[in-house]
Amino acid sequence: MNKVVLVTGANSGIGLALCERLLSQDTEGLQLCLACRNMRRAQAARSALLTSHPTAQVALLQMDTSSITSVLSAAQEVKLRYNRLDYLYLNAGIMPNPQFDVKAFFKGLFSSNIITMFATGEGILTQKDGITHDGLQEVFATNLFGHFLLIRELKPILCHAGRTSQLIWTSSSNAHRSAFDLEDIQHQRGTQSYSSSKYASDLLSLALNTHYNKQGLYSSVICPGFVMTNLTYSILPSFPAFLWTLLMPVFWLIRMFTNTFTLTPYNGAEALFWLFKQKPESLDPQAKYHSLTSGLGNNYTQPHKMDIDLETSDALYEKLLQLEREVKRKKLKEKQKRSKHLHSGHTGDHPDAYHTTL
Numbered sequence: 001m002n003k004v005v006l007v008t009g010a011n012s013g014i015g016l017a018l019c020e021r022l023l024s025q026d027t028e029g030l031q032l033c034l035a036c037r038n039m040r041r042a043q044a045a046r047s048a049l050l051t052s053h054p055t056a057q058v059a060l061l062q063m064d065t066s067s068i069t070s071v072l073s074a075a076q077e078v079k080l081r082y083n084r085l086d087y088l089y090l091n092a093g094i095m096p097n098p099q100f101d102v103k104a105f106f107k108g109l110f111s112s113n114i115i116t117m118f119a120t121g122e123g124i125l126t127q128k129d130g131i132t133h134d135g136l137q138e139v140f141a142t143n144l145f146g147h148f149l150l151i152r153e154l155k156p157i158l159c160h161a162g163r164t165s166q167l168i169w170t171s172s173s174n175a176h177r178s179a180f181d182l183e184d185i186q187h188q189r190g191t192q193s194y195s196s197s198k199y200a201s202d203l204l205s206l207a208l209n210t211h212y213n214k215q216g217l218y219s220s221v222i223c224p225g226f227v228m229t230n231l232t233y234s235i236l237p238s239f240p241a242f243l244w245t246l247l248m249p250v251f252w253l254i255r256m257f258t259n260t261f262t263l264t265p266y267n268g269a270e271a272l273f274w275l276f277k278q279k280p281e282s283l284d285p286q287a288k289y290h291s292l293t294s295g296l297g298n299n300y301t302q303p304h305k306m307d308i309d310l311e312t313s314d315a316l317y318e319k320l321l322q323l324e325r326e327v328k329r330k331k332l333k334e335k336q337k338r339s340k341h342l343h344s345g346h347t348g349d350h351p352d353a354y355h356t357t358l
Helices: 013-025 039-052 068-081 102-109 114-120 138-153 193-215 230-234 242-255 270-276 310-343
Strands: 003-008 030-036 057-062 087-090 098-100 125-127 165-170 217-223 287-293 299-305
Touching: 003 013, 013 030, 013 039, 013 270, 030 039, 030 068, 039 057, 057 068, 068 138, 068 310, 087 138, 138 193, 138 310, 165 193, 165 270, 193 217, 193 310, 217 270, 270 287, 270 299
Parallel strands: 003 030, 003 087, 030 057, 087 165, 165 217, 217 287
Antiparallel strands: 098 125, 287 299
C-alpha cells in the first residue's frame, strides 16, 4: 500500500528538497501532498518534481498555518482525500521582520564565537512579530499553533490500530529555553518570537509522544543546520545581494571546522529524510536529530538531547488545548452570527452587505 506523506511549507527550501529526495528513493510507492500557502509557487514546485519523476503522485493542498480557517478547511480536505496519513512533516515556518545587528555580526565574524553565531543567530537576531486576523501572534500561529491544530484535526487518519504514523517537526538550533515563557506562550512581550516558537515545538513534540504513542502516533524533531534558504536570505534585507556571494567562501571554510554548516537545502533535509526510513518506536523522544555535513561534503544524522522536560511540555500542551477550545468557540460564534445575518433579510441589495459577512 502506498505511503501517504504530507509536507507543509513544501514549495521551496528544505521542504522541497525533502520531497525530491523522497521521490528519488521511491517514486511509485508514495502519495505526496504539498501543503503550501502560495499556490502559484506550489504549482511550480509540483511541476519541477514531476519533471524529475513523471510517474509520481504529487498533489497540492492550499493551507496557511497562520490562519485558523485555512488550517481547519485544509484538514477537512485531507480527510476527504485520504483514509490514512503515514507521515506529516511540520516544516512551514516564518521569521518576519528580522532585526539584524550589523555591528554585532562583524564583531562576531572575527571572534571565537563565529560558529555559534552562524549556527544559532545568537546575539545578532531579534524579530518584530505581527498579529494574525485571528488575533494571535503571527510567528506562534504559523510555526506552532497552526500545526498543532492540524495534528488535532487529522487525528482520525493519523491514529490507527496496528500501524504507526510519524510527525516530524523542523526545529532549529535557535530554539533556546531562555526565549520561551510558559506564561507567555505566544511571546507577546519578547523580541525572540522565532526562537520561542521553535523551543515550543520541541516541547510539544515531547508532549505529543506522551499522549499519542499508545495510539501509534510518534513525534520527532530535527534541526537542518545552517542552510541558505529564502528564510536565511531574508535575515539581511538591507544588505546588497553580492554580500552573500562574498560570504560563501567563508561559510565553506567554516564547514571544514564544524559539521552544522549544511548550507544547501538538500543537505539540510538529511535528518528529515533519515527519519523517514526509521522505525518511530526506536527513536528518542527527547532527542533532536541534526542534519550534519562533514568538511568533505558527506551528509549524516546525529541525535542531540534537547533542553526540555516533561512537566513543561505537558503544561504547554494543556495551554494549547485551552487555546484550541477558545478559537473554535470563537469561530463557531462568528459562523452563527453570519448565518443569522444572512437569514435576517438585511443583506438585501446594499453594496456593502455581502462584504460585511466575510
